[in-house]
Amino acid sequence: MRLYDLSHPLETGMTVYPGSPPVEIGRTATIESDGYATSRLELSSHTGTHMDAPAHMRPDGDTIEAIDLERFRFRAVVADCRPLEPRTPIDENRLTEAVTVSETALETASLLLCYTGWAEYWGTDRYFEHPYLTADAGDWLVANDLDLGIDALNVDPTPGADDDDSGPNDEGPGTNDESSGTNDEEPGTYPFHQTMFEADRLLLENLRGLEALPTDAVFEVQAFPLAVADGDGSPVRAVAVVD
Template structure:
């Protein structure tokens, strides 16, 4: 399993796909919106995936084997909030909606990417602020209705190094970028947005102790994405995002497959 996981991280690795599957794919009449370039914004999920401090890493346990059962499968043990994943409102809000209650039409929308990489070079605790939103709008126009806005801090480059990705200091406090409360309050008051996201472990900056962004955003029935991958391959404007969240009954979160169409 470790070898399979490592191969999946290798950009040169091509999985074996059956001829019948490829024939079916090639015969599929693609909707016009899906004829663009497809980008996967999902990190590979495995035992080495970084987790939020205090959470247990993902674990695979063999349930059946080819030699004993004629087939192979695993029992998957992981926290809901592992890898590239969605935070449902109930994650922080006791009476908030769970993953299975999020309407499917609220899991896709125009993708907006806010680039704060320059500030993060000098401040690992940098956050998205209202000026970042206004600066984006000055260049690309007003944020479209029902948009999904993702912070690109450049932090994804550390994903393969758990220590660097969590970036914990000598006092045990993590340091990585996130959203500011003022930025999400601005969106709630002045824009129509379905969800926000980050390329780090948390919507809130790592050093946050009371999670103001989670509490403010999720309390309005909205969701967030964490550990978003490959944002350098997405333009600031013009892409469309599909969020493939598992429909887990009562779930506070779910690993997701994020598919962007450019």
């Protein structure tokens, strides 16, 4: 059995969704001065490798702390969608063609990991130009009772540096505003999020290390969020467990 860390470390100045507050981590006590060390963490609930709960966009959606703990242990399969150009839409056909496990194996899975290769660009401007999933891909995932993880900043298009719309309230897709869920797959709109959340599915974003995982087998992924009261999402330590 091998464990694979699929999470980006939390650190000051790390990549965040356009308009989200910057991450700041600082010492509040040191061993030298106080005899112990503690730190202050200032970050959004959707910072780094994180989970989106349905409450991220739906007023009636489940909040992160209300979801049963068993939902955070997944039977996962990888869909290697590479090669992909910047801002390439991944539709149902492209997604299903990238799944190489058998139909029988897929029926036992609860999480599909969309491998775009975009983790390679973490910390660069190109990271914001990631591929994204379309609403019909979401329909297929919902029909197959699958949650979705991706090695990119967002499952929908992300506004670039030259885009004016950085999302509702300048917090990215982090509000419970139904008006953000349009059918236009444009930066600042969230059709894939909405499709998944309407079916109470979970989303994992900003994964890394998917290249180390098997594409021909089902394996376990654990991704437990913080128990944030009335939480719309949370950073996670996502770990793959491969026999």
